[in-house]
Amino acid sequence: MTEHDQRVIHRHSGYVLIDHLLEVPLDHAAPAGERIALFAREIVAESRENDGLPWLLYLQGGPGHRAPRGLPVWVEAAAQDYRVVLLDQRGTGRSTPLTRQTLAGRPDAAARLRLFRADSIVKDAELLRARLTGGRPWSVLGQSFGGFCATTYLSFAPEGLSEVFITGGLPSLTATADDVYRAAYPRVLAHNEGFFARYPGDEEIALRVADILRTDDVRLPSGERLTVRRFQTAGLGFGTKAEFDDLHYLLEEAFAAPSLLSEVFLRRLEAKLSFAEHPLYALLHEAIYAQGTATDWAADRVRADFPEFDGSAPFRFTGEMIYPWLFAEDASLAPLRDAAHSLAAFTDWPALYDPAALARNTVPVAAAIYADDMYVDRDMSLTTASAIKGLTPWVTPDHAHDGLRESPKVLTHLKSLLHP
Incomplete structure (x- = not known):
């Protein structure tokens, strides 16, 4: 002091x-x-x-x-x-x-x-x-x-x-980051099931949004391109009581016309997806599990074992996972990409x-x-x-x-x- x-x-x-x-x-x-x-x-x-x-x-x-x-x-x-x-x-x-x-x-x-x-x-x-x-x-x-x-x-x-x-x-x-995410993806799937059971029409809306994103160059108000995989990360809050419902109210206003995403939707979605207010969450999220080994983008690698998250029907949102491509698609994270990759490759983490x-x-x-x-x-x-x-x-x-x-x-x- x-x-x-x-x-x-x-x-x-x-x-x-x-x-x-x-x-x-x-x-x-x-x-x-x-x-x-x-x-x-x-x-x-x-x-x-x-x-x-x-x-x-x-x-x-x-x-x-x-x-x-x-x-x-x-x-x-x-x-x-x-x-x-x-x-x-x-x-x-x-x-x-x-x-x-x-x-x-x-x-x-x-x-x-x-x-x-x-x-x-x-x-x-x-x-x-x-x-x-x-x-x-x-x-x-x-x-x-x-x-x-x-x-x-x-x-x-x-x-x-x-x-x-x-x-x-x-x-x-003792669990590694791989262990953590291998256990987490099934829980995220279960929360998707709960979400779509509560709001049965939302899966069709989410699929319509994803179809537009696959074919059109949709830009968020910041100018960043909105991709299907980034749209899927809107499920990060599924595990909380308030945000479980917030995504439904967001999807309700997704369209200004049958094939046109509304400005209200894009502005609110950008606020939900951006890590501008808490970049450390993205940078350190896997490192909080690291003890003596590299995390090596565990969530991204383990995701390959869960094809349910490929963005097609049935559509499923992802959860509390951080992916390397976020450091290219989120402008608030892009300048920190090299640091993020260095952290993912680091092996000499002390015990927590x-x-x-x-x-x-x-x-x-x-x-x-x-x-x-x-x-x-x-x-x-x-x-x-x-x-x-x-x-x-x-x-x-x-x-x-x-x-x-x-x-x-x-x-x-x-x-x-x-x-x-």
Whole structure:
């Protein structure tokens, strides 16, 4: 930390919001080298502002997504008992963001990006903990990729933790990226079936769109050509409650005329497909599974084993997969293509988890495992749950992957498991 640490305080809606901006090393192995900004927002109920509440760090899903702005619904279930900390993980939001603007043209872009995985995020969190709590352990709530980070935290810095809550984010400790996507494609197919069962007419609409894209040079408002394979990536949000329906409402307005895609459709679709706001998600998505081996564009290679995604009838959308051709077709990613290929070829990835340390874990852990999670494999999560000593799993069919965002009951139930 430095003498330039800053705090800004706001009050509204019955809460006190305190912004913290501080500096951490870019490379924790070289603490005297380049430093980057780290932003976190503290939230506490105004009625408990002066109470000695314990701290709860929230780790957002992603990778490459900033912490939520405003007051997430689960804060109501947390802020009466904790001082909540929303962290913009390194490279996102106000934490020295990595974007096309800041990365393009850098000869060291790939090497720099290798410092933005869960291991570095945990080391950032430990410096933040020292700054905010005075060294006292804190609770951690990890959603999705944030749960992956929490598992890394349990592996390498458990002394910083008093308890851990994980929602939809128990990773396999040993699976390769190939293993992850080989298990994921069938789940995506199942979610396609659920989508088209709910909206039976949408498959015909999607096929009509694909037929036009195969024959016509259709351009998005940005000027990028819309291809069938890129249109298929609109299924990325199928695993969340809200976006499952959002695609249907988008398809409803697909046509301005029988063979003409509407401007409204193309504008909204571009917003859904572009990675301009979160390029790190595309750059690091496969790297979050890498431990000692190259990912080598696993999702693209494994897709060849699933001809159902060839774009013909029956039409199927893809899910949370990143493909090398996205770095040519998405203008926000194109300047980062070389870095993306370097990351895919890199082999010397350090371990993200320590199975031996997790087997002797002493930190209380409660984890929500969603029975129908499109993004995180249930069986892999259950295997990990049994490998972490003291972890209490809650397997539930009642929530999608974004259950924490949709209902405060998710965190309330997890708290009850550790504090009956």
